[in-house]
Amino acid sequence: MSIRINREKCTGCGKCIEVCPGTLLFKEVEGSKAFIKYPKECWGCTSCLKECKFEAISYYLGADIGGNGSIMHVTEEGNELHWHITDAGGNKKIISIDRTKANSY
Amino acid sequence: MDKKTIQTDVLIIGGGTAGCYAAITLAEQSDKEVLIAEKADIKRSGCLAAGVNALNAYIVSGNTPEDYLEYVKKDAEGLIREDLVLTMSERLNKVTKHLEEMGLVILKNKDGEYVTRGNRNIKINGENIKPILANQVYSYSNITVFNRVNIIDYIVADNQIIGAYGFHILKNTFYTIFAKTVICSTGGAAGIYKPNNPGLSRHKMWYPPFNTGAGYAMGIRSGAEMTTFEMRFIALRCKDTIAPTGTIAQGVSAPQINGAGELYDKQYGAPTTANRVYSTIEENKQGRGPCFLKTEGIGEKAEEELLKAYLNMAPAQTLKWLERGKGPNHENVEIEGTEPYIVGGHTASGYWVDTGRQTTIKGLYAAGDVAGGCPQKYVTGSLAEGEIAALSALRYIEETTFKTIYKEEQQEYERTGFEAVNKFLHHPEGIYTVFQLEEAMQKVMDEYAGGISGNYGYNQSRLVIAESRIRELRELALRLHAKDCYDLMKIYELLDRLLVAEAVIVHLEARKETRWHSFQENLDFQEKDEAYFLYINSIRKNERFEIIKRAFVGRGVVYEHTH
């Protein structure tokens, strides 16, 4: 289970680093880009994704647990969380969740 | 390494569910100085990091706390601490109300009542439950939060708590913290057994891999009495992603079916939490797997709602459905049992506490998954225990005359505490790494102490091998080298897991019956034996666990320790 950080998009704001429950994210050198130092330790909790305002972090399933090449990132807009999923063929899908509404199940 | 000494009234170890709520209670009810020491960052730490999907413990209208107690008791084959479950149950609705006031979204009907799912469950949007708790904590001026501070051991004098040692994981600072009272809320332990997905996705487990049993291990090292480690928790989960199944099973009423499409769970006795796992294991053993939750045909609308519900708590499952190009409406959801976890919020493992949640060490309280005797706490029960522990701790401060710790004594504590960690920094680099020893531990536990590969069963001959190998691994771990505080944390996590592993082995051995299928499946004694309707407790003395058998504690009594 892991995440990937896109170096092009990362501004080095450090938000994801602050929040990771496993202390797995670090900066390459002070002021530069974030990276995941221990990919095998990642729980896949998506805390870092939700912190990143620059769409730099994407989430994927390891091939050992059914991954087929899709990646997912999340953006926030008012009360809504938009989950963006792009499959291996480049097809995109967005699932939006209103944070002020409870789950139906 | 820098060294710092801190004084506070109350130290809370672990700013998770129970820890944050204990701090909030203390801040609301007193002007005491409260310090939370958290190894991660309280905004997204512990079980609630990804979010939760429902509040599993709630007394719905028409039911009473006694009903909740009866349910928990039945699910655990009777063997729970009734005083603990009842005092928790009595607070469930109050803490829920408080959570809502803090900002948690709870589904309501048009009359403004909570919408319930079954008898004990209410529906929420739990994605941001942890940031909500954290924000509340930060709103009080008498709470200080130390994030990224890992606590490693208690400071105890004459069986009374006086503080704890820890270090900042990133800043290389060693802390000696003196406190009048300490609340331990470090959660349970994952990563003791070989996980479902041992490769790249080894941490794709249900319980947080960062809850490593530190609280249990600190208690064990300080001679606290512990209970029921043999009642492991094995969750029935969606295959590979290890995402919860309850949302599907209850949400769209999906029954369990085997590979031939037959319903099977009714053939294995009462539908307890343990039996739902056990029946699935048995079906697989007898060649009738794989097993599924029967979701085909639930409809497009239900499928869409499930995709959303999982994004709020276990996003991997939603992604998995999308990866397959088939959601639950089009394909049944395969299920499996997880590796065994030690988690006192689901089963009864943890500190042996009195009704006020005081451990057998004076002034040390335990709440949440780290506290024993009270299964099925879940989120709200952990909050309730945080509150009970906080109130007891306040009373303890009022009623106790504290001895002054003189300068020389203080320095002596600082010195011995620091020495314990400093030795790892000076060990030469050896041939093994923390990771290798961790893998070795997980393999031993899996093969010899009832892991997945043995269908969770164990026998005496295997446990003997497990115990001796775990003790050897501990010796190897004690010689590991750390170059900084991050390495030190990894070493302590391993040492803590090894100690919990040993406790589990000793407890499994002591229960010469099978009380909870799969959770505790003793192949030498395959039936339940009423002679074992008692608690298996232990205290570690001279590096060995001594077993203590304790008689049942019923409701209505107030259980006190005889210190």
Ligand SMILES: Cc1cc2nc3c(=O)[nH]c(=O)nc-3n(C[C@H](O)[C@H](O)[C@H](O)COP(=O)(O)OP(=O)(O)OC[C@H]3O[C@@H](n4cnc5c(N)ncnc54)[C@H](O)[C@@H]3O)c2cc1C
């Ligand atoms: C994935 C998942 C989903 C769940 N879903 C639900 C649900 O839908 N509904 C429900 O009611 N219940 C649910 N539960 C159960 C519930 O979340 C837990 O029982 C409860 O949150 C436990 O609270 P806790 O305070 O004991 O542990 P946690 O909230 O995990 O807190 C423990 C804290 O201690 C910290 N810590 C650990 N070791 C140290 C150390 N050495 N030094 C300092 N800090 C340390 C950890 O970082 C963590 O912050 C779920 C649990 C999990 C794991």
Ligand code: SF4
């Ligand atoms: S939050 Fe995003 S932009 Fe900020 S450091 Fe992390 S990856 Fe980079």
Ligand code: SF4
């Ligand atoms: S998904 Fe969670 S565990 Fe993994 S890097 Fe992000 S915050 Fe850390």
